[in-house]
Amino acid sequence: MEKKGILIVISGFSGAGKGTLVKELLRRHREQYSLSVSMTTRAPREGEREGVEYFFTDREHFEKEIEQDGLIEYALYCGNYYGTPRTYVEEQLAAGKNVILEIEIQGALKIKKKFPECLLIFVTPPNVKELKRRLEGRGTESEEAIANRLARAAEESEGVEAYDYLVVNDNLEQSAEDVHSLVAAARWAPVRREKFVKKIREELHSYAKGVQE
Ligand code: 5GP
Numbered sequence: 001m002e003k004k005g006i007l008i009v010i011s012g013f014s015g016a017g018k019g020t021l022v023k024e025l026l027r028r029h030r031e032q033y034s035l036s037v038s039m040t041t042r043a044p045r046e047g048e049r050e051g052v053e054y055f056f057t058d059r060e061h062f063e064k065e066i067e068q069d070g071l072i073e074y075a076l077y078c079g080n081y082y083g084t085p086r087t088y089v090e091e092q093l094a095a096g097k098n099v100i101l102e103i104e105i106q107g108a109l110k111i112k113k114k115f116p117e118c119l120l121i122f123v124t125p126p127n128v129k130e131l132k133r134r135l136e137g138r139g140t141e142s143e144e145a146i147a148n149r150l151a152r153a154a155e156e157s158e159g160v161e162a163y164d165y166l167v168v169n170d171n172l173e174q175s176a177e178d179v180h181s182l183v184a185a186a187r188w189a190p191v192r193r194e195k196f197v198k199k200i201r202e203e204l205h206s207y208a209k210g211v212q213e
Helices: 018-032 059-067 086-094 105-114 128-138 143-157 172-186 194-212
Strands: 007-012 033-035 038-040 054-056 071-077 080-085 098-102 119-124 165-168
Touching: 007 018, 007 105, 007 172, 018 033, 018 098, 018 172, 038 059, 059 071, 059 080, 071 086, 071 105, 080 086, 080 105, 086 098, 098 105, 105 119, 119 172, 128 143, 165 172
Parallel strands: 007 098, 007 119, 033 098, 038 054, 119 165
Antiparallel strands: 038 080, 071 080
16 A cells, blocks of 8 residues: 555535534544644634644734635635645655645535545535534524624535535444545545555556567
């Protein structure tokens, strides 16, 4: 297997439980994955720590990062900037780790353009009632913010076909293992086995040439 890790994009409606799913995946298979920490201009929620859930910053600094090409993608989501710092992702991929980006759909599409060999996974709850229950149960957002996020989810649902796989998150352990299996299977795709494909192709061509002569 080639050493370079897989860039995995995990998106899903706000409240789909993707954060919890990713945590469960890391708990089970820590050594194979690295989680990218995004930068955001959103205010920290209670309990969120600088450099763990996000790097919290202001608009001015965020825009400077954009200018200096420090982010591999960014998006505006419900009035705030969110973006993926470049250095960590590049280093971890080169070290053979599968790097997880937990980002929304605009960012996911930008990543797909820049890194066509990435793996796009969309996480959804089984139904909208459950989504609303999870958003309300979190207790961190106002009623208005929840309504905003549900409206955004409706828009995002239009883009689901751009993803490689859809995981319905109704059982945390199962969903974490499902994602892990998808990543394991993705390693076998020809686009992620460039070196092997190149080698066997060259050998076959030179053999065929030898036979013809
Ligand atoms: P939240 O405010 O709930 O933490 O995140 C809001 C949305 O922004 C979620 O869908 C989350 O996945 C997404 N998000 C988090 N970090 C990034 C990022 O770096 N880039 C993009 N495009 N979206 C992000």
